[in-house]
Amino acid sequence: MKSLILIIVGSALIHNVVLNQFLGICSFLGVSKQIKASASLGVAVIFVITIASAVASLLYDYVLKPLGMDFMKTIVFILVIAALVQIVEMFLKKTAPAIYTALGIYLPLITTNCAVLGVALTNVQNGYNFIECVFSGFGTAVGYTLAIVLLASIRTRIREEDLPEPLRGAPIVLIAAALMSIAFMGFSSLAF
Amino acid sequence: MQIIIATTVVLALIGLVVGVGLVYAGKKFHVEVDxxxxxxxxxxxxxxxxxxxxxxxxxxxxxxxxxxxxxxxxxxxxxxxxxxxxxxxGVSAEAQEKKVAFVRCKGSCEVTHNQGNYIGIPDCRAAALSGLNVTDCDYGCLGFGSCVQVCPQHAIKVVDGVAVVDRRKCIGCGLCVKACPKGLIELMPESKHVAVQCSNKDRGPQVKKVCSAGCIGCMLCTRQCEVGAITVTNNLAHVEYESCVQCGKCAEKCPAKVITMPVRVEV
CATH class of the missing domain: 1.10.15.40 (Electron transport complex subunit B, putative Fe-S cluster)
Known part of the structure; x- marks a missing residue:
């Protein structure tokens, strides 16, 4: 139990997927204009990454490793994750339209989020078992959501400020993201 | 060699399973979209x-x-x-003419006596909230351009202290109507051009004091109009765009020249 909590804290804060491992930067910068949109994306990411980690872990343990095909894991994971998101989307549309409309466009968008693949591969590299993979995936996604919601909040404040002309738009967002990344380095002292 | 074949076969099998799964899910979870x-x-x-x-x-x-x-x-x-x-x-289209925004104020810096004491955020909504004066006229355009900011087509420009709409660029979305804290902007049919360019509801002498281009509610226009399209309520003339035939007689008679044929403005 203790190790699972450590995995969640570690993947959410210490090895934050965006600010420490630099995965999923594209949606991190692209969808962080509004807090509401980024929170929706965050929820969708939590949903997808948790399921994807579980499936990838099962696939690796019971198909790829016994057959000695470790080296194919990247391709297999891409294939399976893409299909998985599609199926999950169809499933939600049919059975839970409320969740489907809430997640909206973000669900299919996540298929192309490298963070999802990144988590699946890191899990395997760390030699996690099934339960650990699920928790690690969940923690990572929580870290992603935390980062994107924080950046969205910063951006809504930045918009009110009177900035020098050259800094407006993308430059100030990159600076803010960089400062956030430095701030998150502080969590590395949590590592034990 | 063997490992290559094995890999290909396994990958093809995974692909097949995934593909069949998708097709099955597509059938099973099919939602009727109109x-x-x-x-x-x-x-x-x-x-x-x-x-x-x-x-x-x-x-x-x-x-x-x-x-x-x-x-x-x-x-x-x-x-x-x-x-x-x-x-x-399968519905016969209810004809709806395209509308364009029109700013009901003509109070440029020249005609109003600008003795405002507002110093603060250069934004109409902030200025309106402050309760201080930007111009002497309580009804007129503040000129900070809140409407300019919301316009998705960049069709509005503040010229000499008054917002002006470029009717060619305007798409009639009405966002500026909502943005104006003074409620100066209205939507009018694109084909109509006669409109009252003032929103001041004060009595004539009071209007004259603050703006030389304001509607004084003299009713001269209502007498000119042959179709009864122009009415004066609360000391302010207003044109009914539906019935206006655009003869322009009201505009000629108006002593303050506040009824205008808004023309296209180059922005």
């Missing part, structure tokens, strides 16, 4: 401006297909889009 919804969506402009009051073009297309929104729900597309959607929905 095909009219897709067709309607294709007719819409796709700006997602939200002027219709729905969350983007997809949402309004769904509402039209369900019959909850009228076929002319999109104010931006105007008549051509309404016609196309009407054809899809």
């Amino acid at each position: 095909e009219r919804e897709t067709a309607v969506r294709e007719c819409l402009p796709g700006n997602n401006c939200g002027a219709c009051g729905y969350a983007g073009c997809d949402a309004v297309a769904a509402a039209i297909a369900r019959g909850e929104a009228p076929v002319n729900a999109c104010p931006v597309g105007g008549a051509p889009v309404t016609e196309k959607i009407g054809a899809i929905m």
